[in-house]
Amino acid sequence: MSDMTTTFEHRALELGEKLPLVYAALSKYAFRHCIPISAFVLNQGYAPFSPFMNFGYFLRDAVDRDAVRLANNSFVAACSEIWVFGAVSDGVLAEVDMAHSQGKPVRYFALGEEPAPGH
Numbered sequence: 001m002s003d004m005t006t007t008f009e010h011r012a013l014e015l016g017e018k019l020p021l022v023y024a025a026l027s028k029y030a031f032r033h034c035i036p037i038s039a040f041v042l043n044q045g046y047a048p049f050s051p052f053m054n055f056g057y058f059l060r061d062a063v064d065r066d067a068v069r070l071a072n073n074s075f076v077a078a079c080s081e082i083w084v085f086g087a088v089s090d091g092v093l094a095e096v097d098m099a100h101s102q103g104k105p106v107r108y109f110a111l112g113e114e115p116a117p118g119h
Contacts, residue, residue, distance in 0.1 A: 019047035023079040025096065026052065027089035030111055037085050040109075049075045073098060080104065086111035 024037050034052040041048035051072050072095065076082060082099040084092060084106065099106050 019045065020081070021079040022046040022048055023076050023082045023095065023099070024048045024050040024085060025082055025092045026050075026085040026111075027087050027092055028052075029089070030086035033085060033111055041083065046081075049079055051075070076104075077102065081107065083107045083109060085109045 022041050024034075024041055026033065026037065030037075031052050034050050038048045038050050051068075069091075076095050076098045081104055082095060084096060086109075088096070096106055
């Protein structure tokens with residue numbers, strides 16, 4: 001039986017600093033950029049929340065899409081800023097509108113070539 005007084009050690013427990021959370025908003029047309037976007041946000045000193053990294057594209061419809069939208073709305077509320085990457089879709093526009101109504105800063109970043117909606 002293990003001694004319950006033993007202290008668990010892990011490198012993560014030594015890192016006491018907290019990073020501000022950033023909601024990384026992007027349209028489905030920029031999906032292929034979600035990993036580089038998350039790396040970019042981390043390299044800027046922020047903790048990224050990327051809906052596509054967390055949910056893919058609506059969890060392949062394994063749950064009702066409004067459940068994913070509600071979760072994304074909750075993340076917008078929890079993050080300190082919203083950063084928009086690439087073209088602004090209707091869904092991204094809704095997230096930007098929420099951020100503005102909550103008084104959160106919104107920043108915009110261009111991406112490389114993206115297909116036009118519907119292609």
